[in-house]
Amino acid sequence: MHDKTIAQLAAGLKAREYSSEELTRAYLERIARLDPQLNSFITVTPELALAQARAADRLIAEGKAGPLTGVPLAQKDIFCTDGVRTSCGSKMLDNFTAPYDATVVTRFKAAGTVMLGKTNMDEFAMGSSNETSYYGPVKNPWDLAAVPGGSSGGSAAAVAARLAPGATGTDTGGSIRQPAALCGITGIKPTYGRVSRYGMIAFASSLDQGGPMATTAEDCALMLGAMAGFDPRDSTSVDRPVPDYTANLNADLKGLRIGLPKEFFGEGLDPEVAKVIDAAVAEYKQLGAEVVEISLPNSALAVPTYYVVAPAECSSNLSRFDGVRFGHRCENPKNLEDLYKRSRGEGFGTEVKRRIMIGTYALSAGYYDAYYLKAQKLRRLIADDFKRAFEQVDVIMGPTSPTVAFNIGEKTDDPVTMYLSDIYTIAVNLAGLPGMSVPAGFVGNRPVGLQIIGNLFDEARLLNVAHKYQQVTDWHTRVPHGFE
Numbered sequence: 371m372h373d374k375t376i377a378q379l380a381a382g383l384k385a386r387e388y389s390s391e392e393l394t395r396a397y398l399e400r401i402a403r404l405d406p407q408l409n410s411f412i413t414v415t416p417e418l419a420l421a422q423a424r425a426a427d428r429l430i431a432e433g434k435a436g437p438l439t440g441v442p443l444a445q446k447d448i449f450c451t452d453g454v455r456t457s458c459g460s461k462m463l464d465n466f467t468a469p470y471d472a473t474v475v476t477r478f479k480a481a482g483t484v485m486l487g488k489t490n491m492d493e494f495a496m497g498s499s500n501e502t503s504y505y506g507p508v509k510n511p512w513d514l515a516a517v518p519g520g521s522s523g524g525s526a527a528a529v530a531a532r533l534a535p536g537a538t539g540t541d542t543g544g545s546i547r548q549p550a551a552l553c554g555i556t557g558i559k560p561t562y563g564r565v566s567r568y569g570m571i572a573f574a575s576s577l578d579q580g581g582p583m584a585t586t587a588e589d590c591a592l593m594l595g596a597m598a599g600f601d602p603r604d605s606t607s608v609d610r611p612v613p614d615y616t617a618n619l620n621a622d623l624k625g626l627r628i629g630l631p632k633e634f635f636g637e638g639l640d641p642e643v644a645k646v647i648d649a650a651v652a653e654y655k656q657l658g659a660e661v662v663e664i665s666l667p668n669s670a671l672a673v674p675t676y677y678v679v680a681p682a683e684c685s686s687n688l689s690r691f692d693g694v695r696f697g698h699r700c701e702n703p704k705n706l707e708d709l710y711k712r713s714r715g716e717g718f719g720t721e722v723k724r725r726i727m728i729g730t731y732a733l734s735a736g737y738y739d740a741y742y743l744k745a746q747k748l749r750r751l752i753a754d755d756f757k758r759a760f761e762q763v764d765v766i767m768g769p770t771s772p773t774v775a776f777n778i779g780e781k782t783d784d785p786v787t788m789y790l791s792d793i794y795t796i797a798v799n800l801a802g803l804p805g806m807s808v809p810a811g812f813v814g815n816r817p818v819g820l821q822i823i824g825n826l827f828d829e830a831r832l833l834n835v836a837h838k839y840q841q842v843t844d845w846h847t848r849v850p851h852g853f854e
Contacts, residue, residue, distance in 0.1 A: 371396050372532040373849070376441055376589035379535055383430060383440045390430070390440030394423040394484050397442045398669025401533050403485065404853060408509050408716075410518075410527040412447045413455050422484040429482055438596055439482030444537040446525050447488035448495055448696045449475050449580070450569040456573045459491040459503040459521075461500035461723035462697045462717030473601045474538060474580050481596040486534055490524030493719045494688065495542055497521050497792045498550070499781065502721040507778055510553060511850040513815055516775035519549030525583050526553040536584035536593055540570060542577045543676050544770075544795025547807040550583055551770035551819020554809045556836065556846060557583040558590050562802035564741040565594075565606035566601035574604070574683035577676075577799045587808065587848055591615035594829060608827075615830050619837040624658030628837065629763035631666045631838040634794055639707055640773045646811035646818040647769050650839070657838055662763055666755040671748050672797035673789060678732050678745035679800070684722075686728030691717065724785065753801040760825045765835055770807040770819035794821060804829045808836045809845035817845075 371393055374382065382388055405411050426440035434567035450456045450468035452475075457463045471479070492502040500508040500523025507600070508523040510516040511531040518527040522539030529537050541544040541559035550557030558581050565580040572578060582593030584778065595616070600609040615696050630651065635644060651661060693699040693713025700712035718726070732741040759766060771791055781788040798805040803826060807819035820839075824832040840846050 374535070375586050376438070376535045376584055376592055377586070379441055380437055380592070384435065390423040390484060391420060391428040393440065394419050394442050394486070397486055397534060399589065399709050401825060402596060404531060405515060405533060408510050408511060408527050409506055410490055410531070410533060411444070411487045412457055412459070412490050412505050412524070412757050415454060415485055418454070419486050419850070420482050424577065426484060437592055441442060442484040442486050442534060443478060444486050444489050444525060444528050444534040445475060446538045446540060448540055448571050449538060450571070451475050451485070451488065451604055454488065456488070456571070458495070459493040459505065460717065460719065460722070461504040462691050464504065464698065466696055470569065472599050473603065474567035474570065477596055477599070478480055483596070489528055489537055492521035492523070492648050493550060493722050494571070494684070495540055495545055496523040496684065496721050498544070498548060498788050500524065500544040501565045501778065501782055502719055504719060509778070510775050511853050512554060512817060513775065515777050516816060517552065517778055519552035519771070519775065522583065523549045526550055526555055526557070526634055529553070529583055529585060529589040530850060532849060536582060536589055538597070538626055539583045540578055541799065542573050542680060543799050546581045546583060547581040547770050547795050547805055547819065547821060548792060550807040550816065552775040554817030554845065554848060555583060555585055556587055556590055556806065556808050557581065558594060558806035558829065558832065559798065559804060560594060560598060561804045563606050564804070564827065564829070565597050566599070566604045566607050568601055568603040572687040574680040575687060576683060577680060578775055580592055587833045587840055588619055590806070591619060591833045599617045607789040610827065613830050615833055618830055618834050622658065623654065623835065623838050625767070626654070626659040627763040628654055628661050629664035629759055629766040631664050631669065631766060631768060633650070633666050633669045634768035636773050637815065638790070638793065639769060640813070642771050642813040642817050643773060647815065647820060648697040650810040650820045651767060653733060657842065664759045664762060666759060666765070666797065668748065668755050669797050672752055672800060673793055675745045675748045675800060676796040677728070677789060678741050679749065681725040681729030682732045682742050683729065685726045685733060688722070688726055693717070705741045721785070750801045752797050756801045756803060765831065768821050774813045774816035774818060797814055798823055802826065806832050806836060808839060809848070811845055
């Protein structure tokens with residue numbers, strides 16, 4: 371059963387070929403047997419999963435099932451889950467049990483899905499390799515020596531290894547798309563405001579966005595349909611109707627205008643990755659699409675802009691973790707200052723501390739205008755580049771990552787090189803646009819992802835474009851050796 375997509379599993383459940391309980395037990399058994407190699411889960415919830423599966427089976431028996439009823443999924447450990455540890459990959463929250471559900475979790479519960487557990491992630495979603503987690507690095511199922519990408523690396527590895535048919539992720543600067551690319555799965559970052567951030571532990575509030583990760587675009591469409599929608603508890607949520615993302619998956623691509631930014635195909639892109647992307651674009655030409663060279667002249671400024679904006683917002687958001695109300699608290703503090711210093715010093719890892727320090731500096735008196743304000747102005751220029759591009763084209767394509775997955779430990783001592791692994795994804799977050807990554811091939815035994823970027827709230831078109839490609843290729847069906 372683990373070789374089926376979400377759509378196929380849902381059809382099998384509806385046809386009573388198996389029960390949700392049988393399906394859930396099969397995935398729990400795979401997690402217990404195979405995840406010790408990967409470390410993709412922080413918390414597995416067998417009792418909760420089986421209880422939800424039995425409830426789903428009752429709904430199916432009563433004829434009250436929805437499109438996802440009874441389907442097992444995994445939640446990134448950044449989404450608060452009532453009564454279950456929500457650690458955000460950090461020692462700071464190792465002892466935190468959320469007293470409520472995030473809106474995303476609530477919506478999946480309402481859809482009748484089953485939660486298998488909480489997936490591993492870079493600490494507070496800060497990282498591109500899933501090596502900053504307090505619970506140890508996640509390994510890429512395609513090559514256990516390689517990183518899975520981050521910060522949603524646990525979700526990506528779990529889906530790639532077929533330990534879960536789908537999982538949630540969050541994307542602040544590429545953290546759904548980059549691990550999806552490095553693990554050979556499909557992932558979509560929706561338009562900012564499309565999916566509620568309520569109960570999603572904040573890293574950078576103007577950039578964070580939750581989204582689905584699965585093997586196919588069709589599965590992502592099903593999941594996004596459950597996740598998306600207005601939430602009055604989230605001030606950044608957009609009050610806009612949610613379309614049926616599966617309705618136009620098979621629409622013809624004849625006449626689709628694809629923009630290829632010349633800035634995405636220059637220095638820094640691995641030539642072997644470029645060949646894979648060229649081959650993917652050639653498939654789209656066969657499907658009737660037109661290809662246009664475009665320019666995003668300010669895209670080179672995306673990384674420095676992001677690494678001022680995101681740390682500044684993280685510095686503000688993470689100030690709440692002070693050892694007073696919840697989370698890690700140091701032993702025997704001498705006074706309030708000692709409590710703050712030692713609790714935060716012990717609870718946060720190196721990368722989180724680095725970003726807090728950068729952000730605090732950028733926001734400090736005398737530097738706010740020089741750094742944060744200037745970064746916000748550059749952000750507008752980057753968004754304007756995309757706005758002009760979408761006057762010429764329907765979607766933009768290019769590589770998701772400049773290289774395939776690198777080895778564990780290879781970039782941990784060089785944070786700047788690590789930051790550059792998100793060079794093609796960051797601008798999409800700064801502009802608030804939707805973007806996705808689909809499997810497009812391999813370099814050696816490591817996957818390559820094709821990035822597809824759309825205009826605001828154009829997720830349905832992205833999913834259609836990805837689905838049509840997956841109908842004529844089989845990259846998304848490949849399973850890592852040892853996890854078949």
